Amino acid sequence: MINVKGLKCPSCSSPIKLPYTSRVINCDYCNKRLFFEKEDFVLKFYLEEKKTVDFKDLIEKAISQKFVAESVKKEAILVKRKKRAIPFYLISGKRGGILTDCEEFLNHKRKTIYTLGQLDLAIEPQKIEKNFEKNSRVILSDFNYVYEAVSDIMDYQSLDRMRENIKNRLDGLKSLSEISREDVEIILPVIPIENIIKKGVDTQLLKGGNIEILEINIYLVYYPVEEFIFFYNKGYFKIVVDLVEGDICYGLIPAERKWFTFLSLFVSAFSGFFIGRFLRTVFGGVSITDIFSGFTIIATFFSYALFFSSLLFSALLYFSFVLMRANYAVEITKNGSSIRRLGDVGVPFLKKFLDFLLNLMGVDKNIL
Amino acid sequence: MSQSKLFSPLICRYCGNDLVGDNLSIGFFCFNCRKVFIFKKELKELECVIFKSVVEDKKTEFYLPFYLLKGEFEIFTKEEFKKYAFKKARNFEYVFIPAFFFLKSIYSENLTFKLSLNYEKINEDENIRNDVVLPIFLKPVGLERIAIFYYLLYLDKFADITGVKVNFVIRNLKMSLIPAAREDGVKELIFGTKLIGL
Numbered sequence: 001m002i003n004v005k006g007l008k009c010p011s012c013s014s015p016i017k018l019p020y021t022s023r024v025i026n027c028d029y030c031n032k033r034l035f036f037e038k039e040d041f042v043l044k045f046y047l048e049e050k051k052t053v054d055f056k057d058l059i060e061k062a063i064s065q066k067f068v069a070e071s072v073k074k075e076a077i078l079v080k081r082k083k084r085a086i087p088f089y090l091i092s093g094k095r096g097g098i099l100t101d102c103e104e105f106l107n108h109k110r111k112t113i114y115t116l117g118q119l120d121l122a123i124e125p126q127k128i129e130k131n132f133e134k135n136s137r138v139i140l141s142d143f144n145y146v147y148e149a150v151s152d153i154m155d156y157q158s159l160d161r162m163r164e165n166i167k168n169r170l171d172g173l174k175s176l177s178e179i180s181r182e183d184v185e186i187i188l189p190v191i192p193i194e195n196i197i198k199k200g201v202d203t204q205l206l207k208g209g210n211i212e213i214l215e216i217n218i219y220l221v222y223y224p225v226e227e228f229i230f231f232y233n234k235g236y237f238k239i240v241v242d243l244v245e246g247d248i249c250y251g252l253i254p255a256e257r258k259w260f261t262f263l264s265l266f267v268s269a270f271s272g273f274f275i276g277r278f279l280r281t282v283f284g285g286v287s288i289t290d291i292f293s294g295f296t297i298i299a300t301f302f303s304y305a306l307f308f309s310s311l312l313f314s315a316l317l318y319f320s321f322v323l324m325r326a327n328y329a330v331e332i333t334k335n336g337s338s339i340r341r342l343g344d345v346g347v348p349f350l351k352k353f354l355d356f357l358l359n360l361m362g363v364d365k366n367i368l
Numbered sequence: 369m370s371q372s373k374l375f376s377p378l379i380c381r382y383c384g385n386d387l388v389g390d391n392l393s394i395g396f397f398c399f400n401c402r403k404v405f406i407f408k409k410e411l412k413e414l415e416c417v418i419f420k421s422v423v424e425d426k427k428t429e430f431y432l433p434f435y436l437l438k439g440e441f442e443i444f445t446k447e448e449f450k451k452y453a454f455k456k457a458r459n460f461e462y463v464f465i466p467a468f469f470f471l472k473s474i475y476s477e478n479l480t481f482k483l484s485l486n487y488e489k490i491n492e493d494e495n496i497r498n499d500v501v502l503p504i505f506l507k508p509v510g511l512e513r514i515a516i517f518y519y520l521l522y523l524d525k526f527a528d529i530t531g532v533k534v535n536f537v538i539r540n541l542k543m544s545l546i547p548a549a550r551e552d553g554v555k556e557l558i559f560g561t562k563l564i565g566l
Contacts, residue, residue, distance in 0.1 A: 007374070007375075009375065010375050010376070010377055011377050016375070022391035022392055023391065023392070023394070023407075024378065024389075024391040025375075032377050032378075032379075033377070033378040033386065033387075034375040034376065034377055034378065035375065035376045035377075035378055035396070035407055036374065036375060037373065037374055037375065037376055037407055038374060039409065043392050092469050092505075093469075094506075094514060096513070096514065096517035097517075098520070098529065098530070137524060137528075137529065137530070138517060138520045138521040138524050138529065139517075140514070140517040140518060140521055142469055144469075175391055175392060177391065212513075214510050214513055214514050214517070215506060215507070215509075215510060215514075217469070217505060
């Protein structure tokens, strides 16, 4: 454990600060360059931003989405705008080994076909790209893996795209020390580094053959995003812009309620009509006198039919009530926009019906 | 680790010149003494060999740092046909191991073979230069194992290396600098190999 207060320059003994971003620091007093020798020090990088981003255009596109409340455009007020840096661990190293067969699994790419709000089940089966080593069984290669260092900060798909961006833009990395801490809020990593190392090593070793890790290094890469927080109808909503790609990466915008009110009315009217018609068909040829004139079996059947019809009718009425009462938002991710239910509806089995209905209402794959 | 050892001044211990190196590097150069100082638990001093660019009309913009290992490989196999096949392989007296990681492995691998197999054709640069050097990320540990894998990769072109064991003992470890330039991508300036991935 380092005593942060007692750090001194080895040349002039003046107090110095603990290095944060890079191993090399300058002594403020004698201006000597010093190297920080601590073994577990993690270098911190910042992914280069796209130079020109038209924020106004992007926000307008986001709030013009289908099912976004029409009044958002007129009434939403921008209350806060903040540039943030999301931390990711970059695991880099060298691996080597001799393969048992001439086949190496290089990439496990996962593509999402379409977003289904919270259900999000429609994921394409894993595509495995095979690299056939025709002449050699010996593997000696570098590897780069990226994992997020924080959890619950953004949806899975946006983080997935960010990870890909980091891997593809390693030449766009610069030291975090070049970034002004006043302009950018640096989010501290939460996930322990030991977990990430284990995960990275396990992933490499699982790839088959007698692969061994020859060298492993851990770096922190900060991904720049800009958050726009709006005030609307006694609440707040957020739109996040990816500064590397220059487009929207996440947003949760209030949805138009009138659609859900119409849908709720339709469900209750339809259930009333359908069950009414059903009961009329069943009881059409039977009078009360017939039921009470001694035909016990028929009487039992009709009373059960009446009971279950009433039950079904009440359930559908309750569902339409839940449909109208629940809160909704339009969720915008890098893969498109979808309607998302906010909060709990109280009855677990109704969640599935509700989410199914939301998925039917509309998914826009290419919004930006 | 005591506080006095936490920081080391980046000054050459022999001539007092400021050491040259990126803020992210673990190795720093004294171009005056032709030495590199690598900080890894204890300070490691290595002699630095700067190679001369032979591709004309190109301006050297930076150097790619490689560990230069001199040693002897020993091959152990029970199968006679493999012994015979491996005799055809050229002597791998020197091994160049990349000390940076932003270059994709396939390109650094090709460069390693080119440099290692044509060592006698490349010349040292007599002039003292102060060009930019790519940061050194790879620590000088486990280099023997990496060298063995490079050699196995080379031997596999002559015969199947299943069941073959290779030993390697480092006789001399140096740092070498390979001149490169950014012009339509990155080009190494000894053999003119185009590199992608930087």
